[in-house]
Amino acid sequence: MLQWIACALSFFFILLASFSQAKALVHSESFVRVRIKSLPAKFKLSGENIQFIGIERKFRSVSLKENQSVQVEIQRVLVAAKSYWQVSRNNLPTTRTLLSSQPALMIQGQELQQGATTLPDKIFFRENLSGSVDLIGVLPLEEYVFSVLTSEMPLGWPIETLKAQAVAIRSYTQAVINGRQSRPYDVESSVLDQVYKKPQGINQAYLVKARQAQRETEGITLLNSKGQTLKAFYHSDCGGKTVLPSSVWNQEREHDVGTSVDSFCASNPRGRWSLTMTKQKLQDLLKSFVGDIRSNDFRKLVGFMDLKSTQFEVFENQGQIQFVGQGFGHGAGLCQWGSKYLGQKGLSYQRILKHYYPLAVLKRDSL
Numbered sequence: 001m002l003q004w005i006a007c008a009l010s011f012f013f014i015l016l017a018s019f020s021q022a023k024a025l026v027h028s029e030s031f032v033r034v035r036i037k038s039l040p041a042k043f044k045l046s047g048e049n050i051q052f053i054g055i056e057r058k059f060r061s062v063s064l065k066e067n068q069s070v071q072v073e074i075q076r077v078l079v080a081a082k083s084y085w086q087v088s089r090n091n092l093p094t095t096r097t098l099l100s101s102q103p104a105l106m107i108q109g110q111e112l113q114q115g116a117t118t119l120p121d122k123i124f125f126r127e128n129l130s131g132s133v134d135l136i137g138v139l140p141l142e143e144y145v146f147s148v149l150t151s152e153m154p155l156g157w158p159i160e161t162l163k164a165q166a167v168a169i170r171s172y173t174q175a176v177i178n179g180r181q182s183r184p185y186d187v188e189s190s191v192l193d194q195v196y197k198k199p200q201g202i203n204q205a206y207l208v209k210a211r212q213a214q215r216e217t218e219g220i221t222l223l224n225s226k227g228q229t230l231k232a233f234y235h236s237d238c239g240g241k242t243v244l245p246s247s248v249w250n251q252e253r254e255h256d257v258g259t260s261v262d263s264f265c266a267s268n269p270r271g272r273w274s275l276t277m278t279k280q281k282l283q284d285l286l287k288s289f290v291g292d293i294r295s296n297d298f299r300k301l302v303g304f305m306d307l308k309s310t311q312f313e314v315f316e317n318q319g320q321i322q323f324v325g326q327g328f329g330h331g332a333g334l335c336q337w338g339s340k341y342l343g344q345k346g347l348s349y350q351r352i353l354k355h356y357y358p359l360a361v362l363k364r365d366s367l
């Protein structure tokens, strides 16, 4: 077995330099770093034209063929008490291995795939505090906005509604990037932030519509009453009125932008819901909680998908507790079902945004 160990000191510094340049690029040119998933210390990756940034000169010798999918195995290994990335490709006549000591392993290619997940063309891997590996995608901000739009809203909805959603996604993302600069990534790819996945299996007409919504709002964000980029929350269905972010999450007090009375989401066919549990189960759930309980914490305790909103009435009958409610989601910011109705009524995306973020103003990026 032929093995290369690429850890000469000078080479290591070249790697570090190339990584810090790439990191600078991420922030100066509005790229978004999305944590796509967490992986064990050993995993496989496939793709075409795979290049390992900073070490591709070495890796070219392994003959990754153009336009042909190849698979590599990546592993965190310890050599002389120091951690390295070990990259192997074993379906060549000779197994070859490359070691890299850079803190993050940066890769670009096409058709990149990890397990069942299709990846963007630029990714990097970084070991996290729990010893597993974060797979982080790097996307231009506008490409990210487009992708999230295809996941977060049905694309059959009115174009002005999609544009309002695109502005909310862009603002939320920009605000989060501004507030999390010390982290190795900007956003989670789940409902913890916004759902991101590479658009796949979506019909062409819908993709064109999503692209139109992104392009026609390109560079446009919302500013809060302090002139900062607004962390523009949005949710499925407010159930009749929106709430301040500060009433849902303690830490978001600075982002107050007003609330709306909103009858427009009554068009949601699944707007009303009920949940029944035994009194004993409710008591057991509440036992784990000490002190005051915020309505959103109570939702979390019961389960966000079961207790769909914090707008409910409670009924007790023969040891059974019934919650009867309306709406779906935390209720802060833009109400998607209401914005659908407003789009159908012919309102522009600017007016839709004004309804849901009454104290915010629109800003067009001057770049």
Ligand SMILES: [Zn+2]
Pocket (backbone or CB within 6 Å): 237, 238, 239, 240, 241, 262, 263, 264, 265, 335, 337, 338
């Ligand atoms: Zn609503």
